[in-house]
Amino acid sequence: MEVSNSLIYTPLLINPVSTAGVSTKGEPSVEYFICVKSIKINEKTALLKASLLSIDNNGFGGTKISTVNPYTTLEASIYKAFSEAFIKEAISMNITRVAPVAPFDVCFSSKSMVSTRVGPRVPTLDLVLQSETVYWRIFGANSIVYVNNDVACLAFVDGGSNPRTSIVIGGYQLENNLLQFDLATSRLGFTSSLLFRQTTCANFNFTPNA
Structure with missing residues (x-):
């Protein structure tokens, strides 16, 4: 299976100001930025x-995009709108909300979730990029984390007010998603969950062809 044939591309952006802990004034950021124009939950746009x-x-x-942050962080107002929309959609799918488990604010009974190839059946999330037809879809395997046998939580956290970066896509959301950083053309290629294709990153053979 040649997964790279299914890559979707979006431009890599340059932040004119470094977001590193230590940097020189006027130095642009070397981290990877992309343009998220909106977020959809079950194909409904969050405000x-x-x-x-x-x-x-x-x-x-x-x-x-960060491999340092374990979970995606969202600026406070973005997190509020996002989580409220997710809860509404989850309840409509008969998923039962339960008490939160730190560091997560939104948790559900795992008993009320149905397992699928791409994780628990929960509302799908779309990060809409340069156009409505280009989006990064996130399924339950990357949006829900099991904290114990009975509780599963929304794997996104409140990044507080006025963070340096409004959305930081964390490691959990990247798991088993193929990313290709094409620095020559300043673009990011990405797939949705490889579980949908019945494979994982662990199955990849990175040995060069003879």
Whole structure:
């Protein structure tokens, strides 16, 4: 199976201001940014403040990809709109909400979830990129984390007010998604969950052809 044939591409952006802990004034960020224009839950657009999704002249806002953050963090108002929309859709799917388990604010009874090839059946999430037809779909395997046998939580956390970057896509959301950083053409190729194709990153053979 040649998974790379199914890659979807979106431009890699340059933040004009470094987001590193130590940097030189005027130095652009070397981290990977992409343009998320909206977020959909079960194909319904969450009401977000659009200005937070763009990088301003001071380097604040926008969306970056991080392997340092274990879970995706969202600016407080984005998190509120996102989580409320997710809860509404989950309840409509007869998924039962339960008490939160730190560091997560939104948790559900795992007994009320049905297992599928791509994780528990929960509302699908779409990060809509440069156009409505280009989006990164996130299924239950990357949106829900089991904290014990009975409780599963929404694997996104509140990043607080006025964070440097509005959305930081964390490691859990990247698991078993193939990413191709094409620096020569400044674009990111990505798949949705490889579980949908009945494979995982662990199955890849990276040995060069003789």
